[in-house]
Amino acid sequence: MEMSLFRKTVLVAGGAGFIGSHLCAELLGRGARVICVDSFLTGRRGNIARFLDDPAFRLIENDVAQPLHVDGRLHQIYNLASPASPPQYQADPEHTMLTNVLGTRNLLALARDKSARFVQASTSEVYGDPQMHPQKEDYVGHVNCTGTRACYDEGKRAAESLCFDHLRAGAADVRVARIFNTYGPQMCPDDGRIVSNLICQALQNRPMTIYGDGSQTRSFCYVSDMVEGLIRLMERAAPPETPVNLGNPGEFTVMELANLIRRLVPTTAKPVFRPLPQDDPRKRRPDISLAGQLLEWRPQVALEHGLRQTIPWFESQLFPAAPEGAA
Ligand code: NAD
Numbered sequence: 001m002e003m004s005l006f007r008k009t010v011l012v013a014g015g016a017g018f019i020g021s022h023l024c025a026e027l028l029g030r031g032a033r034v035i036c037v038d039s040f041l042t043g044r045r046g047n048i049a050r051f052l053d054d055p056a057f058r059l060i061e062n063d064v065a066q067p068l069h070v071d072g073r074l075h076q077i078y079n080l081a082s083p084a085s086p087p088q089y090q091a092d093p094e095h096t097m098l099t100n101v102l103g104t105r106n107l108l109a110l111a112r113d114k115s116a117r118f119v120q121a122s123t124s125e126v127y128g129d130p131q132m133h134p135q136k137e138d139y140v141g142h143v144n145c146t147g148t149r150a151c152y153d154e155g156k157r158a159a160e161s162l163c164f165d166h167l168r169a170g171a172a173d174v175r176v177a178r179i180f181n182t183y184g185p186q187m188c189p190d191d192g193r194i195v196s197n198l199i200c201q202a203l204q205n206r207p208m209t210i211y212g213d214g215s216q217t218r219s220f221c222y223v224s225d226m227v228e229g230l231i232r233l234m235e236r237a238a239p240p241e242t243p244v245n246l247g248n249p250g251e252f253t254v255m256e257l258a259n260l261i262r263r264l265v266p267t268t269a270k271p272v273f274r275p276l277p278q279d280d281p282r283k284r285r286p287d288i289s290l291a292g293q294l295l296e297w298r299p300q301v302a303l304e305h306g307l308r309q310t311i312p313w314f315e316s317q318l319f320p321a322a323p324e325g326a327a
Pocket of ligand 1: 103
């Protein structure tokens with residue numbers, strides 16, 4: 001499904017981040033004018049450098065927890081602004097909570113004022129360490145509200161609550177995507193996420209860190225599939241009035257992921273085992289039947305293929321080519 005966004009103005013908060021920059025590229029490719037709002041907390045200028053000369057692209061440097069003013073018509077708002085990996089969101093937990101609560105409130109107010117549709121990037125972390133497997137949207141979760149992940153998990157839960165209050169009040173047309181583990185080029189090599197860690201360690205022939213015994217499971221969605229899911233959620237005629245899981249239901253143990261990476265990257269790296277972090281979920285797999293029904297969406301990219309696309313990106317970040325003419 002390729003919908004044209006010609007003449008639509010779309011605001012992407014967090015557009016300089018990993019998923020956000022792929023989303024900006026896809027929206028520009030479909031003819032939209034894109035306004036990227038980002039504080040560059042975890043996003044990188046390099047991710048959006050290629051858009052800066054495009055007259056259809058505009059950058060507003062702003063912390064979404066602060067009030068935001070945007071001139072002119074806005075048709076759609078995607079809120080992806082939040083640090084997403086534990087080391088990044090735990091670096092300043094209070095700011096993470098405020099980014100998700102005040103940032104979402106500020107952007108919802110903008111959606112209301114501009115009569116713009118709104119898509120919120122929520123997370124599978126709202127399910128916490130789940131007692132239901134796989135996770136369906138009606139599962140209310142198992143989250144520790146005082147743990148070291150709470151600033152993010154509870155911040156995202158509060159943001160969902162704000163979204164549905166706005167929808168029920170008729171203040172804005174709001175849709176909520178619960179995003180599961182997503183990977184691909186433009187991830188930050190030092191973001192501490194499992195895919196980045198294992199690929200970078202393999203490329204550098206360093207020990208590959210496995211937390212616990214590696215039997216915990218994760219599901220990995222390639223970024224182009226995620227972007228397509230987010231756009232379909234935005235373009236659906238009516239808001240689904242329930243969060244929608246977006247992720248790849250293929251389930252792999254962490255050890256299987258490490259072994260696959262060791263097969264794809266020529267490496268001498270060996271696994272090294274470390275204690276599991278606090279509240280680390282044992283199992284994680286989305287039930288995506290709702291996304292299938294409502295959006296006719298399911299991921300197309302298999303893990304091995306996605307990793308083959310991603311490994312050269314990390315290689316280019318870790319071992320930048322010498323400039324031409326260098327001795
Ligand atoms: P990312 O860190 O690469 O991107 C987040 C972007 O938001 C960055 O550009 C960052 O600078 C910006 N940002 C953070 N705080 C901000 C603030 N206060 N004001 C303005 N900009 C701010 O992360 P990502 O992986 O691209 O994730 C994007 C969204 O998707 C996040 O909301 C995240 O919670 C959600 N998500 C991602 C995953 C995943 O696996 N990547 C999984 C679940 C949910």
